[in-house]
Amino acid sequence: HDFCVAIVDLDHFKRVNDEHGHAAGDTVLRAFAQGGQTALRGTDVLARWGGEEFLVLLPETAMPPAVAGMERLRQQTAALRIAIEGGTQVAITVSIGLTGHRRGETLAQTLERADQLLHKAKAEGRNRTCID
Numbered sequence: 001h002d003f004c005v006a007i008v009d010l011d012h013f014k015r016v017n018d019e020h021g022h023a024a025g026d027t028v029l030r031a032f033a034q035g036g037q038t039a040l041r042g043t044d045v046l047a048r049w050g051g052e053e054f055l056v057l058l059p060e061t062a063m064p065p066a067v068a069g070m071e072r073l074r075q076q077t078a079a080l081r082i083a084i085e086g087g088t089q090v091a092i093t094v095s096i097g098l099t100g101h102r103r104g105e106t107l108a109q110t111l112e113r114a115d116q117l118l119h120k121a122k123a124e125g126r127n128r129t130c131i132d
Helices: 013-020 022-039 063-079 107-123
Strands: 003-010 045-050 053-059 094-100 129-131
Touching: 003 013, 003 022, 003 063, 003 107, 013 022, 022 045, 022 053, 022 063, 053 063, 063 094, 063 129, 094 107, 107 129
Parallel strands: 094 129
Antiparallel strands: 003 053, 003 094, 045 053
8 A cells, every 4th residue: 555544533522522512522632633643653644534533644554554553543542531621531532444545546435445444443332443
């Protein structure tokens, strides 16, 4: 693969907003992004994809190191305790769909496969990475 792509979704994020408010949700999103970047290599890119979904681009990366990177990200996220207003701490987990770009396919096809793998990770119980 020339590169790998992962779509990362914060599990049960709606619950954070519902129970603690949108300001707390924003705090959780920022904490994930900051902590997540430290779990990745300097060449990897973590960007908000929409809502509570993030996209990770792993350039010039084969699947084994990509899987290791996503596992670091998943474990580090599960260990986070995020302080929100009022002194409450919130814990989160993530579900990840990870795939490698295949020569001859469009970026949209690669992203669609990553999204399908993300849905599989959520269907299988969340807090996991699904790969193809």
